[in-house]
Amino acid sequence: MESVNKNYEHIWQTVLAIPVGKVSSYGQIADLAGLPGRARLVGRCMGYAPKEMKVPWYRVLRANGQLAFKAGSSSSLKQTGLLQEEGVAVIKNRVNMNEYRWQPGLDEMLFQLKF
DNA sequence: GCCGTGACGACGG
DNA sequence: TCCGTCGCCACGG
Numbered sequence: 001m002e003s004v005n006k007n008y009e010h011i012w013q014t015v016l017a018i019p020v021g022k023v024s025s026y027g028q029i030a031d032l033a034g035l036p037g038r039a040r041l042v043g044r045c046m047g048y049a050p051k052e053m054k055v056p057w058y059r060v061l062r063a064n065g066q067l068a069f070k071a072g073s074s075s076s077l078k079q080t081g082l083l084q085e086e087g088v089a090v091i092k093n094r095v096n097m098n099e100y101r102w103q104p105g106l107d108e109m110l111f112q113l114k115f
Numbered sequence: 116g117c118c119g120t121g122a123c124g125a126c127g128g
Numbered sequence: 129t130c131c132g133t134c135g136c137c138a139c140g141g
Contacts, residue, residue, distance in 0.1 A: 026123050037136060043122035044138070060122080068122035075122080120139085127133090 007035060011045045017111065018059045021086045022102035023095055025063045032104065043068060058082040065097040 010033040018024050026039040035041060042060065049055040058079040062068055069076035071093035080090045088100050 027125095030123090037124085039123040040121065040136065041123090041138070046122055057122080062122085063124055079122095118141090121137105123136085125133105125135090128131090 007033070007038075007041065008045050008048065010034060011042050012049055012053060012055050015046075015049075015055050015057065015060060016053075017104070017108055018056055018102050021088060021100070023059045023061050023083070023088060023097070023100045024102045025061055025097070026068075027063050028102075029060060032109075039063075059102075061095055061097075063097075065095045067093050067095075 011029060014029050014033045015024070026042040029042045030036060030038045033042070046055070046057040046060065049057060060068075067076050067079050067090070069079065076093060080093070083090050083095065088095055
């Protein structure tokens with residue numbers, strides 16, 4: 001039915017909640033969107049995000065802090081640039097998650113419950 | 116409808 | 129730390 005599109009909406013909304021200068025992981029977004037174990041869905045979903053929605057896809061990384069794209073690829077370089085602009089250090093295609101991981105506060109969690 | 120593919124991740128080894 | 133394996137599942141061919 002329409003459940004798939006619904007999931008996309010939840011994922012985009014969740015990514016939209018990541019603050020500037022912070023990052024998250026595909027798995028974490030999946031969990032927050034109510035889709036535990038569906039990290040791959042989050043990744044595919046990023047590419048489908050409507051441009052006008054301005055989803056900060058570049059703030060979503062792999063669980064270990066690595067950028068999802070191959071090091072040196074144009075996509076990877078673009079993502080690196082966008083992150084650096086926000087003050088997030090990217091070293092060798094990777095970010096220190098302990099330092100930049102977004103830890104949603106209760107207020108933000110409640111905001112997400114709206115969907 | 117089966118099958119390979121992936122912007123993933125946890126768990127060994 | 130760097131692979132290989134396996135679970136996951138929407139998509140396109």
